Amino acid sequence: MTLNELRYIVAVAQKRHFGHAAEACYVSQPTLSVAVKKLEEELGVGLFERGQGEVSLTAAGERIVAQAQRVLEEAGTIRQLASQSVDQLDGPLRVGAIYTVGPYLFPKLIPVLNSRAGDMSLIIKENFTANLTEQLKQGELDVVVISLPYEEPGIVTRPLYEESFSVLMRVNHPLAAHDTISVDQLEKEAVLILGEGHCFREQVKAICPGCLQHTNGEISLQKSLEGGSLETIRYMVASGIGISILPDSAIGGDSLRWDLLTTRPLTQESPKRCIAMAWRKSFPRPRAVELLGESIRASDLNGVSLVDGEPAVELAVG
Numbered sequence: 001m002t003l004n005e006l007r008y009i010v011a012v013a014q015k016r017h018f019g020h021a022a023e024a025c026y027v028s029q030p031t032l033s034v035a036v037k038k039l040e041e042e043l044g045v046g047l048f049e050r051g052q053g054e055v056s057l058t059a060a061g062e063r064i065v066a067q068a069q070r071v072l073e074e075a076g077t078i079r080q081l082a083s084q085s086v087d088q089l090d091g092p093l094r095v096g097a098i099y100t101v102g103p104y105l106f107p108k109l110i111p112v113l114n115s116r117a118g119d120m121s122l123i124i125k126e127n128f129t130a131n132l133t134e135q136l137k138q139g140e141l142d143v144v145v146i147s148l149p150y151e152e153p154g155i156v157t158r159p160l161y162e163e164s165f166s167v168l169m170r171v172n173h174p175l176a177a178h179d180t181i182s183v184d185q186l187e188k189e190a191v192l193i194l195g196e197g198h199c200f201r202e203q204v205k206a207i208c209p210g211c212l213q214h215t216n217g218e219i220s221l222q223k224s225l226e227g228g229s230l231e232t233i234r235y236m237v238a239s240g241i242g243i244s245i246l247p248d249s250a251i252g253g254d255s256l257r258w259d260l261l262t263t264r265p266l267t268q269e270s271p272k273r274c275i276a277m278a279w280r281k282s283f284p285r286p287r288a289v290e291l292l293g294e295s296i297r298a299s300d301l302n303g304v305s306l307v308d309g310e311p312a313v314e315l316a317v318g
Helices: 005-015 019-026 031-042 057-085 102-116 129-136 199-207 230-239 285-297
Strands: 048-051 056-058 093-098 120-126 143-147 155-170 242-249 261-265 272-280 304-306
Touching: 005 019, 005 048, 005 057, 019 031, 019 129, 031 102, 031 143, 048 057, 056 057, 093 102, 093 129, 093 285, 102 120, 120 129, 129 143, 129 272, 143 285, 155 199, 155 230, 199 242, 230 242, 242 304, 272 285
Parallel strands: 093 120, 093 143
Antiparallel strands: 048 056, 143 272, 155 242, 155 261, 155 272, 155 304
């Protein structure tokens, strides 16, 4: 049994396809298939059910692949312990962030981090919370920046900052005449919100449950936003299609076209979201995580309030 064989079965389990798994592992499909078959023969049990165009795990395969993921993570930890034994701040840190945080955090964070640890570069990924979680668990990412609540076994979280939401509209929109905007007013408008998979979508829906009911003429606004981003929404609002709700960090001076767009707070007590970072309990570079958190908190993010005195939360492995 080798680490490569374990890596192959984990890839097959993730991709549900031998060819795609081989591509992900940078080997030929015959090489991967032979290695998987060899491991199955060594273990004396079938790991996969091979169907037409799809591969599924057997009951034994599910348990073995889960253990293989843990073994690969521990092997990665050994490498990191060796490479970072002298200086935990020497070498890249793999950081993921949700789509509604990354574009507004990283431009402010990078200069701060460079001034504090110039030898610790960032490898950055943006994705949905669910995908970032899987990459974190599998050791593909070291730290993720997400929105609370967030509960995962074996993961430590630390709140960083809170931010409110504001209504985005064109400067000539009738609602711009108001100092604040009520939820009732929002429900009478075409409100653009992100597509499925974004946690920010669910937060906006909680504020304004009726905001999904409207379309603009023949255009299904929500359909057009599948796979979109807050920047896509900003451009659509600037072009005159609807209004939107954005987190305050996304409406900083450098991000907003003040000649075309403006914002207003909600009349009710503005809801907030709490942004936190999360990492594996076993990650061997705690000083790097600590410095990342300090640098995020020192970044000049628009409209955020730092969360003070919050201890890290460690969830037991289930």
